[in-house]
Amino acid sequence: MDLIRMKGVKKSYKNGVTAIHNLDLRIKKGQFVFIIGPTGCGKSTLIKMLYREEKPTAGHIIVGGLDVAKLRNSRVFKLRRKLGVVFQDFKLLPKSTVYENVAFALEVLGAPKDEIHAKVVKVLDLVGLKHKAKQYPNQLSGGEQQRVAIARAIVNGPKLLICDEPTGNLDEGTSMEIMKVLVEINKMGTTIIMVTHDTEIVSALKKRTILLDSGRIVKDFEEGTFSYEAIKNVR
Amino acid sequence: MKLLRMLGRNIRDSFKSVFRNFALSLASISCITITLIVVSISIILSINVNNFASLVEKDVTIVAFLDTQITEEQKTVVEETIKSLDNIDSYEFTSKKDITEEMMDSSETFKNIMANWSEEENPIQDTYQVKVKEIEKIGKTAKEIEGIKGVSVVKYGEGMVEQLVVVFDTVRKICIGMVIALILVTAFLISNTIKITIVARKREIDIMRLVGASNINIKIPFIFEGLFLGALGSIIPIIATVIGYDTLFEHFDGQLFSPFIQLVNPNPFTFYVSLILLIIGILVGMFGSWRAVRKHMKI
């Protein structure tokens, strides 16, 4: 079953730049999908439309049964509750502890305290940060901060996790640790879409990989078929 | 339950925010304080003016003395003219004869003297006693009556009473003008304070949106912040009103200069004024923040 369906999607920004051209894409429930491509090719734009940070100029986008293209601003939160988003810059609250940062995602939904506690502890355990619950973001390494961000993104049990260059600020070893966490989360049934520049990771994991160039899908590698050679001429 | 929890969280956040930008909050709070003090003065003045104007109106009468040599036709013209003035509530004619008799009845001395007066010698004049509708305009009405041909002298009331009414009324009008201007300035200042809060908390707002907080849930803390600013700004005006008016009332023994001018009793008057001040403070605060949220929170 498809979790995401995009058909004839086009995105032009107000300044006249068309970042995505007539794009079709289907992603099945439970898949792990990399989106790669040269800088400025529209990767971020593509996923921004999935969590409705941007509205497509034309076309249809269905995410988990919601017609995202038609979603009104005041209803965006309904979509956001079904998915988690992780960024290169973590986007943590600096004055809140690790625990508070993760709990924040449940607090704004009005969850009861004991339920919040149970879920936060569980998810911190999953990302391996249970022992740092009381620390503040600036007391953590980049990799640890990103794991907090991941914990926050999945604490609500979303069907979909969207990551925009989650390892962009991290060194190789740390990146691999983050990837382990993501693969773990994927195994538990969460669909993951990850934008990355890191072809090491992509070729190591050999997940489904979509190559974007100038706002168009130029190659869609099925799981296990990614080869570094095939993308050389694009880079 | 869920709603209550979220409300609790919102209120806590807004309260924190007031103290996080305390310098800025203080500017808004002071502005509200000044506004509400002026509001309080206006209310106290208006209510008191209305109160003693209505007390005084019952008692203040214009007395128009007619010329001694007035003819019957002229008298009718005078009456018609008085009748036609706008500010006239009622009038009454008392003839020279009536007064003379009344005075002669009141004392033997008068009787002896006055009995010897001939019609020409009698200095007593026919009069009209006129009551006005609006005490503030009594002076004008008296002038109009004085201008009527055949009317020689006009006297009215205590003099000071209507002057006081006029002064109080002028002060009240100035206050109302000031209140309107101040409310605008205050709303603008609060709007600005909230705007800065919004900018300062942009990261938090973005994250809230990201993790699926509804728009209302994101906006409410800022509206509450405005509410708090308004409520905090009303504290000093309320205290000043209650203590100030009580002291004033005690000091003047409930009346100003003469028993004519009764002050409104502080209880429960100051209680109502306080309530009005609190409500105005809160409304202005919420209006200011609502504006800022509408303008600066693009969600």
Ligand SMILES: Nc1ncnc2c1ncn2[C@@H]1O[C@H](COP(=O)(O)OP(=O)(O)OP(=O)(O)O)[C@@H](O)[C@H]1O
């Ligand atoms: N908000 C915006 N307004 C106008 N143009 C934009 C906006 N965001 C992106 N663009 C343009 O759209 C195109 C695609 O940008 P996008 O951010 O999607 O690229 P990207 O593939 O994520 O790049 P990178 O790998 O550098 O992150 C670029 O030409 C960019 O300049």
Ligand SMILES: [Mg+2]
């Ligand atoms: Mg990008």
